[in-house]
Amino acid sequence: MTAQRRVVAEVLDGEHVHLTADEVHARAVAKLPEISRATVYNTLGELVTLGEVLEVTTDKRAKRYDPNAHRPHHHLVCAHCGAIRDVHPTGNPLADLPDTERFGFTVSDVEVTYRGLCPECAGA
Amino acid sequence: MTAQRRVVAEVLDGEHVHLTADEVHARAVAKLPEISRATVYNTLGELVTLGEVLEVTTDKRAKRYDPNAHRPHHHLVCAHCGAIRDVHPTGNPLADLPDTERFGFTVSDVEVTYRGLCPECAGA
DNA sequence: TATTTGACTTGGACTGAGTCCAATGTAGGA
DNA sequence: TCCTACATTGGACTCAGTCCAAGTCAAATA
CATH class of the missing domain: 3.30.1490.190 (Ferric-uptake regulator, C-terminal dimerisarion domain)
Incomplete structure (x- = not known):
């Protein structure tokens, strides 16, 4: 668990949160200015693999990340x-x-x- | 109704057809070699607006086009x-x-x- | 028939989202 | 302290799609 990963996890917290990777990156930068886009993508990918976060693709634009992974919805x-x-x-x-x-x-x-x-x- | 549009409509015909725009383009080129990608995109967009074709986004990759627009499914x-x-x-x-x-x-x-x-x- | 008009098409540049990769940084164990 | 393995970085790259100025074409008009 590195500082970068903690920041990404913190950003993805709450109800009805559905951020794009770039939005996650923007908010992560506010807390940890040197975090890179690649790290945000890596961390999001790991969270998805771990089942902690869901990918949501509601339109053709960017994927969104939904931390509400434990209650089916x-x-x-x-x-x-x-x-x-x-x-x-x-x-x-x-x-x-x-x-x-x-x-x-x-x-x-x-x-x-x-x-x-x-x-x-x-x-x- | 131009030759280009007819070709695009012909390519999108059949059951369980869900082609990406590039696949439509590839098949259209086989019938009309000088057709451009932009025209395929334009025509697909018009078909969608007309309600003749549905856009399907099942994953993060390319949109797919479904000619089975008249029977809900x-x-x-x-x-x-x-x-x-x-x-x-x-x-x-x-x-x-x-x-x-x-x-x-x-x-x-x-x-x-x-x-x-x-x-x-x-x-x- | 010659001209005009407007819609259609083209190709290339451009954008946004995401991936890939080599180089660098870092934390913890020997 | 040094090593090693893993995490991070930034930049190049890909892929899908959009945009736009210029070219083409056919039908309507003169």
Whole structure:
């Protein structure tokens, strides 16, 4: 555990946190000015491998990193401004995929992304 | 309707077709050697705007284009080789998101991505 | 038929996100 | 203290995609 890794972990803390790698880097630099982009990418990659952080790709832009890895959840994304909320739908979508629709795949995971407009963008 | 646009539309035809823009370009060049990448991007963008083709972003790599835009469906992706199948789960995930989990958003759409291993990758 | 017009296409430069790598720094054990 | 292994750095590089000025083409107009 180096200072660099601690700073990256500190930046990724809280509810509904979904930062891009560059945002993580910007905040890490504020705490540890000499930290490099490569280290941020390395550390994020390790956190993902360890299962401490989830990668979220809600659009074609940059990947986002979600520290809320221990409670399964899905995402609600504003189509206009990109705001993201963690959500917990009822039901089990894995059970909703019949065998005839599995094409022989071993299905292990499912991601659900809800899209819409956040209150600010809907009101404007 | 120009020759270039016709070629792009022809390339995007069939079941379970999910090509990247570069793959579309490569196949279009086979039919019309002087077609440029920019035109492929322009045409794909127009097809998406027209609702004839869907953009699919199942991973951090390139966007894929899915001509099966008229029958709503979701995707099953092989985590190892990236193979994609169109699937039709039962149930309605939109109804599974309670009001208390909507954070004031106007929710209009939901994407479900199943992940697992295709028969080839699971067997290897 | 010759000209004009406007949409379409082209190729190349450019951007943003991410990866790769050689060189450097550093911490802890022998 | 010296060694070794690992972490970090910065810069070059790749890949996907966008942007733009210039060129092309065909249809409408004169």
